[in-house]
Amino acid sequence: MLRVALSRLGTAVPSLIGVVVVTFLLTRVLPGDTATYFAGPVASAEAIAQIRAQLGLDQTLPVQFGRYVADLARGDLGTSLGTGQPVLHEIATRLPASAELTLSGLLLAALAAVPLGILAALRQGSWVDHLCRVVTTAGVSLPVFFTGLLAVYVFYFLLGWAPSPVGRLDAFATAPPAVTNFLLIDSLLAGDTETFLAALSQIALPALTLALFALAPLARITRASMLAALDSEFIRTARASGLNRRTIVLTYAFRNAMLPVVTTLGMVFSFLLGANVLVEKVFAWPGIGSYAVEALIASDFAPVQGFVLTMAVLYIALNLAIDLLYGLIDPRAKEG
Amino acid sequence: MPENPALALPRPSAAGNLLRHARYVLAGNPVTAFSFLLLLFLLGCALLGPSLVPHDPQASNALRALQAPSAQHLFGTDQLGRDILSRVVVATRLDLGIAFFSVALVFAVGGLAGVAAGFFGGWTDRIVGRLADTIMAFPLFVLAMGVVAALGNTVTNIVIATAVVNFPLYARIARGEALVRRNAGYVQAARLTGNGELRILLTTILPNILPIMAVQMSLTMGYAILNAAGLSFIGLGVRPPTPEWGIMVAEGASFIVSGEWWVALFPGLALMLAVFCFNLLGDGLRDIVDPQRRT
Numbered sequence: 001m002l003r004v005a006l007s008r009l010g011t012a013v014p015s016l017i018g019v020v021v022v023t024f025l026l027t028r029v030l031p032g033d034t035a036t037y038f039a040g041p042v043a044s045a046e047a048i049a050q051i052r053a054q055l056g057l058d059q060t061l062p063v064q065f066g067r068y069v070a071d072l073a074r075g076d077l078g079t080s081l082g083t084g085q086p087v088l089h090e091i092a093t094r095l096p097a098s099a100e101l102t103l104s105g106l107l108l109a110a111l112a113a114v115p116l117g118i119l120a121a122l123r124q125g126s127w128v129d130h131l132c133r134v135v136t137t138a139g140v141s142l143p144v145f146f147t148g149l150l151a152v153y154v155f156y157f158l159l160g161w162a163p164s165p166v167g168r169l170d171a172f173a174t175a176p177p178a179v180t181n182f183l184l185i186d187s188l189l190a191g192d193t194e195t196f197l198a199a200l201s202q203i204a205l206p207a208l209t210l211a212l213f214a215l216a217p218l219a220r221i222t223r224a225s226m227l228a229a230l231d232s233e234f235i236r237t238a239r240a241s242g243l244n245r246r247t248i249v250l251t252y253a254f255r256n257a258m259l260p261v262v263t264t265l266g267m268v269f270s271f272l273l274g275a276n277v278l279v280e281k282v283f284a285w286p287g288i289g290s291y292a293v294e295a296l297i298a299s300d301f302a303p304v305q306g307f308v309l310t311m312a313v314l315y316i317a318l319n320l321a322i323d324l325l326y327g328l329i330d331p332r333a334k335e336g
Numbered sequence: 337m338p339e340n341p342a343l344a345l346p347r348p349s350a351a352g353n354l355l356r357h358a359r360y361v362l363a364g365n366p367v368t369a370f371s372f373l374l375l376l377f378l379l380g381c382a383l384l385g386p387s388l389v390p391h392d393p394q395a396s397n398a399l400r401a402l403q404a405p406s407a408q409h410l411f412g413t414d415q416l417g418r419d420i421l422s423r424v425v426v427a428t429r430l431d432l433g434i435a436f437f438s439v440a441l442v443f444a445v446g447g448l449a450g451v452a453a454g455f456f457g458g459w460t461d462r463i464v465g466r467l468a469d470t471i472m473a474f475p476l477f478v479l480a481m482g483v484v485a486a487l488g489n490t491v492t493n494i495v496i497a498t499a500v501v502n503f504p505l506y507a508r509i510a511r512g513e514a515l516v517r518r519n520a521g522y523v524q525a526a527r528l529t530g531n532g533e534l535r536i537l538l539t540t541i542l543p544n545i546l547p548i549m550a551v552q553m554s555l556t557m558g559y560a561i562l563n564a565a566g567l568s569f570i571g572l573g574v575r576p577p578t579p580e581w582g583i584m585v586a587e588g589a590s591f592i593v594s595g596e597w598w599v600a601l602f603p604g605l606a607l608m609l610a611v612f613c614f615n616l617l618g619d620g621l622r623d624i625v626d627p628q629r630r631t
Binding site for chain 1: 466469470473474475476477478479480481482483484485486489558562565566569570571572582585586588589592593594595597600601604607608611612615
């Protein structure tokens with residue numbers, strides 16, 4: 001198992017190199033002269049030249065790339081022009097908020113999509129099947145920021161069930177002592193039900209918005225692969241051997257149908273990380289997405305670069321985890 | 337199937353066959369027929385919209401700001417008193433235009449690269465494959481944000497960014513299709529009659545792949561519209577006061593919490609309708625062009 005894990009780790013290395021090269025190249029195609037931009041509009045020619053030397057922009061491209069990689073290795077992602085803070089620090093403090101939101105969305109989506117897809121496959125043409133079709137069609141057609149706004153209008157303005165869509169915790173609640181920096185988990189660890197409920201009510205709408213978006217591909221693939229599995233010969237054999245329906249569906253069909261679902265999970269996560277940016281903007285969520293958006297609007301490039309890099313690394317790490325999970329679900333993949 | 341009446345008839349031309357098949361599919365699939373009508377409606381809005389709308393989409397009127405939908409302003413007015421119906425209709429051209437040009441761009445670049453990779457194999461294949469893998473290593477919307485940030489905050493760069501993130505999909509599909517055809521009978525026949533490899537690629541392989549790629553264009557149009565609207569929602573590309581759906585939803589976002597729902601709702605619905613239309617159309621087109629992949 002360890003050897004398999006190591007070889008999977010090996011396959012992630014080219015992706016990682018590609019990501020570092022692309023994020024490096026993205027800065028080099030910046031229109032205009034970076035040094036002039038850093039120096040500000042009133043800088044003299046000497047000042048610009050000095051900044052250029054300071055930033056290493058007078059070096060050749062390979063040398064600059066070497067410096068970039070060396071900086072990355074030291075955990076230096078540059079400094080934000082807007083806040084004057086190191087980018088790594090800002091991203092590290094904001095990442096838990098984004099992670100909590102994205103993972104809650106993914107969890108909700110998986111919890112709803114898998115049973116929905118299975119039921120739709122088991123009862124083709126029933127109301128569950130139609131519901132599945134409606135939800136999957138809506139999920140791929142609705143822009144995620146629009147769903148979020150609709151949710152705010154209905155649940156905050158009309159019904160008053162949700163709190164004002166600003167941030168992770170309302171101003172009157174006190175944040176629990178930081179352990180994991182996931183407010184939901186930290187408040188439970190501290191035994192603070194009031195804060196837990198406050199955090200839950202804040203995260204409910206954005207997480208549901210993300211979940212609806214992620215639900216569609218997951219439910220669709222669950223239904224399709226469940227149908228394929230139920231139609232296969234080993235299920236026919238299992239039926240002929242007189243196994244009960246429950247065993248056939250859950251043990252035989254479900255386990256085999258899970259493989260494409262887990263693969264799709266990786267793709268869904270890619271979409272979620274993108275959608276997360278939009279949802280964070282709608283709900284003023286203090287995560288790395290809204291940080292990157294603010295920086296983008298201000299043409300503050302270092303945070304954007306750090307953000308793109310962080311997201312890509314997270315995504316690669318998740319794909320790696322999925323690869324390993326694959327080995328656990330499918331014994332055949334262990335040898336591969 | 338007990339009997340096939342087509343066998344008894346003289347063999348019709350390929351184009352006639354496709355047309356008949358399209359009519360057959362449309363008759364049996366009203367949803368696809370509906371999506372064709374929806375497409376015509378959207379195209380009508382895009383082409384004729386600016387000359388049909390009841391009000392000037394840019395004309396502001398502080399006295400009429402934030403009015404709910406009424407007979408005079410069917411979709412209401414926004415915070416500057418501009419008519420939302422007119423703005424939503426006029427925005428169709430820009431939104432569809434961005435999506436169309438980005439899809440056309442990736443169709444040309446990604447499609448050609450993929451065909452070359454599948455047909456030539458070897459290092460061409462490795463370079464294209466590596467490029468596609470690298471793009472796929474990023475969450476796509478995040479990469480699009482990065483590309484726009486790097487190239488500059490303009491509409492053209494939104495088009496380019498949307499094309500870049502779709503590149504792997506097109507390259508892979510074209511590669512797969514070229515791979516199964518590289519040694520097909522008609523390709524060997526073309527080779528035997530003395531055609532060069534590049535000529536075979538362009539005149540024999542490419543036309544055979546076009547229908548499948550065209551389906552892909554329709555399927556990705558929906559995604560391209562969403563992607564571009566998402567980028568302009570976070571403030572990239574299109575600048576106000578230009579009417580564009582994503583930016584109009586963003587402008588309406590601040591009024592949702594105070595109950596002025598119509599500012600964000602109608603551009604959002606337009607966006608949804610357009611994406612919905614292209615998704616349905618893509619599924620329907622696939623049934624017509626590529627019956628084996630019907631789901």
